[in-house]
Every structure is written in C-alpha cells, then in structure tokens.
Amino acid sequence: MSVPMLDLKVLFKSQEAEIRAAMDRVLESQNFINGPEVDAFEAEVAAFLEASVVCVGCSNGSAALVLALMALGVGPGDEVVVPTYSFFSTASSVVLVGATPVWVDVEPGSCNIDPEQLADKLSDRTRAVIPVHLFGRAADLGAIQAVLERAGRADQVVIVEDAAQALSARFEGRRACTIGALSTISFFPSKNLGAFGDAGMVVSTDPKLAETVRVLSRHGARVKYFHDLVGLNSRLDALQAAILRVKLVQLDAWSEARRVNAARYRALFAEAGLEAWVTMPVDDGSGGRFFHIYNQFNLRAVRRDALEAHLSAAGIGTAVYYPRPLHVQACFEAHGGKWGDHPVSEDASQTSLAIPIFPGLTEDQQVEVVEAVKTFYVG
Numbered sequence: 376m377s378v379p380m381l382d383l384k385v386l387f388k389s390q391e392a393e394i395r396a397a398m399d400r401v402l403e404s405q406n407f408i409n410g411p412e413v414d415a416f417e418a419e420v421a422a423f424l425e426a427s428v429v430c431v432g433c434s435n436g437s438a439a440l441v442l443a444l445m446a447l448g449v450g451p452g453d454e455v456v457v458p459t460y461s462f463f464s465t466a467s468s469v470v471l472v473g474a475t476p477v478w479v480d481v482e483p484g485s486c487n488i489d490p491e492q493l494a495d496k497l498s499d500r501t502r503a504v505i506p507v508h509l510f511g512r513a514a515d516l517g518a519i520q521a522v523l524e525r526a527g528r529a530d531q532v533v534i535v536e537d538a539a540q541a542l543s544a545r546f547e548g549r550r551a552c553t554i555g556a557l558s559t560i561s562f563f564p565s566k567n568l569g570a571f572g573d574a575g576m577v578v579s580t581d582p583k584l585a586e587t588v589r590v591l592s593r594h595g596a597r598v599k600y601f602h603d604l605v606g607l608n609s610r611l612d613a614l615q616a617a618i619l620r621v622k623l624v625q626l627d628a629w630s631e632a633r634r635v636n637a638a639r640y641r642a643l644f645a646e647a648g649l650e651a652w653v654t655m656p657v658d659d660g661s662g663g664r665f666f667h668i669y670n671q672f673n674l675r676a677v678r679r680d681a682l683e684a685h686l687s688a689a690g691i692g693t694a695v696y697y698p699r700p701l702h703v704q705a706c707f708e709a710h711g712g713k714w715g716d717h718p719v720s721e722d723a724s725q726t727s728l729a730i731p732i733f734p735g736l737t738e739d740q741q742v743e744v745v746e747a748v749k750t751f752y753v754g
C-alpha cells in the first residue's frame with residue numbers, strides 16, 4: 376500500500392456536491408472577482424476567528440504579507456525581524472517593500488522564532504516582527520510581546536502574524552490571526568483550509584489598517600480609476616471564495632482529525648522504540664498554551680536524506696520543509712547571513728522530515744509509515 380504525503384481527493388469527495396453547487400452559483404452569476412461570495416467569506420472567517428477583526432481576501436499568502444507591510448508603510452530604511460526558518464515569502468515580502476530583513480534563529484523544539492534572541496535584534500529602525508506559526512503551532516506571541524514591552528518598543532513595533540499554516544490554531548485559547556495587529560493567511564491547496572488554486576487573506580484587529588489593505592489590494596483605488604495609493608492587483612476570486620466557504624465549515628473538524636493522527640503517531644513511534652533516531656514535534660496537549668493543528672507533522676530525523684529515500688522507495692510520501700534556511704538563500708546575500716550564524720535553523724534544515732498527516736489518513740497507513748521508519752533504523 377502506498378501512502379501519499381497528501382490526499383486532497385478524500386476531502387473533495389466528502390463535500391463534492393456542495394462544492395459543485397457553490398461553483399455553479401458563481402458561474403451563474405458570472406461575477407468572478409470580489410463581490411458577494413468574497414464579502415460573505417470574509418465575514419465568515421471573521422466569525423470563525425472569534426474576535427473583533429476585519430478580513431480582506433487577496434490573491435495568495437505571499438501577497439498578503441506584502442500588503443500587510445505596505446499598509447504599515449514599511450519601506451526603505453526600515454527593519455523587519457523574521458525567523459530564519461520559514462517559507463520564502465516571510466522574508467521576501469520584507470525585501471519586496473524595500474526594507475531590511477533582520478534574522479532571528481528559531482527554538483529547537485517548535486522551530487518558531489526564539490523570543491529570547493529577538494531582544495538583541497531590535498533597533499530604532501525596527502518597524503515590525505513577523506512570527507510564523509510554523510507547521511500549525513503558534514509562535515510564543517506572549518513572550519514576543521513581553522520582549523517588545525521590556526524594550527519599550529511595544530507601541531512602535533507591530534506584530535504581523537504569518538499564519539499561512541495555522542488557521543484554526545490557538546495561542547492561549549485565542550485563535551491565531553487575532554493577536555497581532557495584522558495577520559496573513561494562505562489558502563494554498565495544501566493548507567488546512569485549501570482553495571482550488573491560489574488564494575490568501577489579510578486579517579487585522581484595526582479596521583483602519585484593514586481598509587488600507589483593501590485599498591492597496593485594488594491598485595490603491597477607492598474609486599475605480601482614481602488611485603490614492605500605489606497598490607497591487609491582489610484580489611480574491613469569487614470561485615475560490617465560494618469553495619472556501621464550503622470548506623471552512625469543516626475546518627475545525629479537519630484540524631481535530633490531524634490532531635488525532637498526530638497522537639496516534641506518537642503512540643506508534645513510542646511503541647516502536649525509535650527515540651534515538653526520530654524526534655517528535657513538540658505539543659503541550661489540548662489544554663496547553665499552544666493548540667497545534669498540524670499543517671505538517673514534522674519529524675527531526677537522524678540521516679534524514681537516507682530515510683527520505685527509503686520511505687520514497689517504500690511508496691511513502693514525505694516532504695522537507697525547508698532544505699535551506701532563509702539567511703543563506705542566494706537572493707538574500709546582500710542582507711547578510713552565512714552558515715553558522717543560526718545553528719538551530721541550519722540543523723532543522725538538515726534533519727526535518729514531514730510525514731503524511733492529512734485528515735482521511737487511515738490507521739493502517741500510519742502503521743505502515745512507522746513500520747517503514749523502523750525498518751530503516753533497526754531493520
């Protein structure tokens with residue numbers, strides 16, 4: 376039996392009739408960009424977030440980050456603190472608006488930005504910090520806020536939550552996307568809430584900032600053809616919004632299914648006695664400060680590349696997030712950073728291996744994954 380890294384067909388089949396009806400609704404309306412489906416989706420995500428926030432749909436999670444920084448007026452001469460271990464656009468967004476990324480290593484357990492190291496990286500030019508809720512577990516936003524307060528910078532440095540992988544995760548009971556002044560979401564198909572193409576969103580606790588994002592996402596025009604700002608064309612398609620509305624209803628249940636799968640992996644790996652070779656992702660349980668929703672179940676593994684090849688030969692899908700930390704990406708050479716600067720990220724890039732966790736993964740498939748890992752290490 377082969378085990379795919381992700382099987383989106385199971386989820387599609389479970390909602391096929393509703394999704395097709397939603398798509399038909401848009402086709403009948405011939406209204407493809409923004410409009411009532413997008414308005415309704417934005418309101419439904421705001422309600423889902425259980426907080427007073429304004430949501431603005433946009434073209435993808437990378438554009439959402441650029442829009443958030445543009446709305447803050449971040450630009451040349453400004454610094455934005457980012458973790459060195461994340462998807463590319465956490466840092467490229469900073470460079471795209473002309474600002475300077477300031478690298479901070481991550482914590483070894485969560486692979487999220489290390490708040491202790493943040494204090495040393497703040498300067499008079501710091502305008503924002505972008506904590507990433509990597510793999511679906513929130514960064515320690517409380518500790519980050521405390522560092523900003525201790526430094527007397529809490530009023531000047533904005534927290535922008537990169538929640539691309541974390542819609543439905545919680546930090547101290549609150550949903551991710553409701554704590555920073557601005558937050559960004561990706562609906563890339565592999566995310567917990569995935570569109571049928573690219574889609575994204577900016578969320579803000581400040582209605583004025585949200586309005587600026589909205590205007591910026593429409594070429595800076597409040598009134599068509601009259602441009603107050605230089606913005607982007609970064610709007611949400613009605614078809615994606617209609618599909619996402621159907622899927623949003625199931626999001627919490629799917630996140631719960633991922634958590635059940637994660638707990639089962641923990642039990643299976645413990646039974647297999649593989650602790651010497653494989654480290655499980657950190658999770659402090661349902662009642663803890665961090666409600667992990669496992670966009671990825673990311674192992675740290677000894678001889679990762681050989682394990683990956685072994686699993687692939689056994690028909691088991693895996694993924695490496697990420698093989699090269701941000702501070703040593705070729706395109707960021709001008710922004711400093713060399714191997715050795717951020718050892719935790721560098722180690723993570725050599726040892727991380729995500730295994731299948733999607734809702735719909737069966738117990739038999741999970742047993743097979745763990746058996747295959749065991750065969751690799753102990754024969």
Ligand SMILES: Cc1ncc(COP(=O)(O)O)c(C=O)c1O
Binds near residue numbers: 573
């Ligand atoms: C942490 C993080 N930030 C930003 C993005 C960008 O989202 P998108 O692919 O929708 O542009 C992603 C998507 O992979 C991500 O994982």
